[in-house]
Every structure is written in structure tokens, then in C-alpha cells.
Amino acid sequence: MMYEQQQFQQPMLKMDMRKKSIEEEKLEMLDLSGMSLESLPSPSINLATICKLDLSNNNLQNIPESLTARLLNLMVLDVHSNQLRSLPNSIGCLSKLKILNVSGNLMEYLPKTIENCRALEELNANFNKLSQLPDTIGFELITLKKLSVNSNKLIFLPRTTSHLTALRVLDARLNCLRSLPDDLENLINLETLNVSQNFQYLDSLPYSIGLLLSLVELDLSYNKIKSLPDSIGCLKKLQKLSVEGNPLTSPPPLVVEQGLHAVKEYLCQKMNAGHQSPTKKKSWVGKLVKYGTFNGYVRSGARERDQECEAFIMPEYRTMDGLASPRYKGMFSPSRLFSPRTYFSN
Structure with a gap:
């Protein structure tokens, strides 16, 4: 039951x-x-x-x-x-x-x-x-x-x-x-x-x-x-x-008319040219060499298409005494040295 x-x-x-x-x-x-x-x-x-x-x-x-x-x-x-x-x-x-x-x-x-x-x-x-x-x-x-x-x-x-x-x-x-x-x-x-x-x-x-x-x-x-x-x-x-x-002036209208691929190629070439141009601002390593922070030298030798290829060697390191002064403080700030705008600026 x-x-x-x-x-x-x-x-x-x-x-x-x-x-x-x-x-x-x-x-x-x-x-x-x-x-x-x-x-x-x-x-x-x-x-x-x-x-x-x-x-x-x-x-x-x-x-x-x-x-x-x-x-x-x-x-x-x-x-x-x-x-x-x-x-x-x-x-x-x-x-x-x-x-x-x-x-x-x-x-x-x-x-x-x-x-x-x-x-x-x-x-x-x-x-x-x-x-x-x-x-x-x-x-x-x-x-x-x-x-x-x-x-x-x-x-x-x-x-x-x-x-x-x-x-x-x-x-x-x-x-x-x-x-x-x-x-x-x-x-x-x-x-x-x-x-x-x-x-x-x-x-x-x-x-x-x-x-x-x-x-x-x-x-x-x-x-x-x-x-x-x-x-x-x-x-x-x-x-x-x-x-x-x-x-738009960059890229120019003629490039834009050719489509996306042409625009991307134009901008890539412009960026690479800005990176390689000797008239552009040098990298942060170059700036440190210029102001004597690193005791290094530049070795040039190999050439490709008439462009000099450079290799930077740093055999020894020197102190950064004096770089903390107000004169150089802003110059070596991280936001300035590592900014992509600075590195690839026109």
C-alpha cells in the first residue's frame, strides 16, 4: 500500500x-x-x-x-x-x-x-x-x-x-x-x-x-x-x-580613388620613409650618443642600393651625471623618447 x-x-x-x-x-x-x-x-x-x-x-x-x-x-x-x-x-x-x-x-x-x-x-x-x-x-x-x-x-x-x-x-x-x-x-x-x-x-x-x-x-x-x-x-x-x-591631402585623391589596398600601401611607404630618412629625428639611442651619455661608436660598411647600413656598438657605459638638470630633463622624458608620434613624425 x-x-x-x-x-x-x-x-x-x-x-x-x-x-x-x-x-x-x-x-x-x-x-x-x-x-x-x-x-x-x-x-x-x-x-x-x-x-x-x-x-x-x-x-x-x-x-x-x-x-x-x-x-x-x-x-x-x-x-x-x-x-x-x-x-x-x-x-x-x-x-x-x-x-x-x-x-x-x-x-x-x-x-x-x-x-x-x-x-x-x-x-x-x-x-x-x-x-x-x-x-x-x-x-x-x-x-x-x-x-x-x-x-x-x-x-x-x-x-x-x-x-x-x-x-x-x-x-x-x-x-x-x-x-x-x-x-x-x-x-x-x-x-x-x-x-x-x-x-x-x-x-x-x-x-x-x-x-x-x-x-x-x-x-x-x-x-x-x-x-x-x-x-x-x-x-x-x-x-x-x-x-x-x-x-584629404594625405593620401592624395588619386591614391584614394584606387581603393583600400593603394591607401594602405601609400601610408606604409610613408611611414617607412619617415623611419629611414636621415633628415628625421634620430632614435633615443642616437640622442644619448649625441649628448655623450654612451661611449659608443658607429660602424658603417655594408651598402645596399647606395644606402649606408649602420650598426651601433656600445662597448662601455658612462654615468648620466648632469642629465638630471632642468635643461635635459624634458629632453629625455619617456613620453618624448618613446612616443610613436616622435619616432614616425613627418
Whole structure:
């Protein structure tokens, strides 16, 4: 009898678990899009069970702080095409949030607490009125793979942008960018970079843009750029380069018309010529020899195509007494001696 009762209870337990899983599946996504909502109704469900919330294409002007704070398991939040002027500070409570779409609103800033969404992989803030992004955004959103902030009023990108090492796509077109961060080389996974249509504002690029070794697409069109950094010639994975609408002189228009391969070859040759030219600034070793720091000599001998090949030998080392004086201190600073701009400058 005991055995029969046990057999009866076990299927009942399985049915209860199945019902529970079906109920949870129904609560996984809450779709309130396109309902012309001006405010959110009081929820009649447990918000902690929702992992996707779609509030897009409404007339919402704000999202209650209390609502966001209870969405503890939310992974996708879509509020695009509303009338939102800001996000609630409690957005930082969404520790599991992976995708956030706030495009097509009236936002002038993103709350600093968004940095607490450390699981975030995709942030879409296109078509807003953003004039800046949180300064330390790059320190916290270390899993971010796609950052879309096109069609805003951004004057610059935070310097910490270069810490977004997981980033694959950066779309900052149609803004008011004056410049890009200097140390872009840290974006080791970046595949697509679009900074086009900043029109009269963006007139130069950092040398580090040519150190984005994973870059496949680069769109620089419709800016005021006159010269591309020689380092772009080193981008081996680059397959698409858009530079139309710029007053380019280097490379010249005739080279640009021949396509990407011709542009990269031109920039490579220019960089190599700058490196080998005797009229260019000498390397840091040469500077130390010039000022008598090393007691070395230069041996010349082998010639290839009428160009002298030199080998530098340092038989002994002399002290650097006197080089700590103010006169020489700046001359031998690491930022000056090892700067790629100095080494490959025109």
C-alpha cells in the first residue's frame, strides 16, 4: 500500500513542477510596446520573474524608480521611441542586464549608476540629445560589446572608452566630436568603428587608430580630416575604409580613388620613409650618443642600393651625471623618447 501511494505522489510532483515552469515561461517576457502608454500601470505580477521588458513605442515620460529596482532578474530592457528625458537612478540595480535600448528619446545624459550594470553587453542610445557620457563608463562596463551613440550631441568620448576591451562595435556618427581618445590601441577586440558625419568638427585622428589590430571596418566619411595617420597602413584585417567627404591631402585623391589596398600601401611607404630618412629625428639611442651619455661608436660598411647600413656598438657605459638638470630633463622624458608620434613624425 505504501508503495502504491508513493507511485501516485511522484507523477503529481512532476505535474506541479511542469505547471510552475510554464508559468515562469509566461512571465519571462512582458510586452507593453505600442500601446500609447503615458504612464505604467501598477504591476499585478512578480517583477522579479521578468527577464525581458518591452516598453517601446509609447509616450512614456519617465520610468518609476520603484519599478526598476524590483526587476532583479531583468536581462533585456527596451524603451526606445518614447518621450523619456532620463533613466531612473535605480537602473544600477539591474545587475543581470545585458541589453539596454533607450534610442529615440529626449535624454541629455545617462545616469552614472548605469556603470553598475556590469553584465551589460549592448547599449543603444541613438537619437537622443546626449552631450556627454559618464566619465568612468569604461572602468565598469567591461563586458560591453556594442556601444551605439549615433545622432546625439557628443563633443567627445570619455577617455575611459579605451578601457572597454570587450568592445566590438563603436558607432559614434552624427555627433559633434572634436577628437577621439588617444589610447585607442587598448580596444583589442574592436571590429567596427564609425565616426562619420561629425562634419566641421572632427579634423584629426590619433596615431593609435592604426593600432586597432582587430579592426575590419572604419568609416571616417564626411568630416574635416586632411591627413590619415600613417599607422592605418598597419591594419592587416581592415577590409572597408570610407573616407569620402573629407578634404584629404594625405593620401592624395588619386591614391584614394584606387581603393583600400593603394591607401594602405601609400601610408606604409610613408611611414617607412619617415623611419629611414636621415633628415628625421634620430632614435633615443642616437640622442644619448649625441649628448655623450654612451661611449659608443658607429660602424658603417655594408651598402645596399647606395644606402649606408649602420650598426651601433656600445662597448662601455658612462654615468648620466648632469642629465638630471632642468635643461635635459624634458629632453629625455619617456613620453618624448618613446612616443610613436616622435619616432614616425613627418
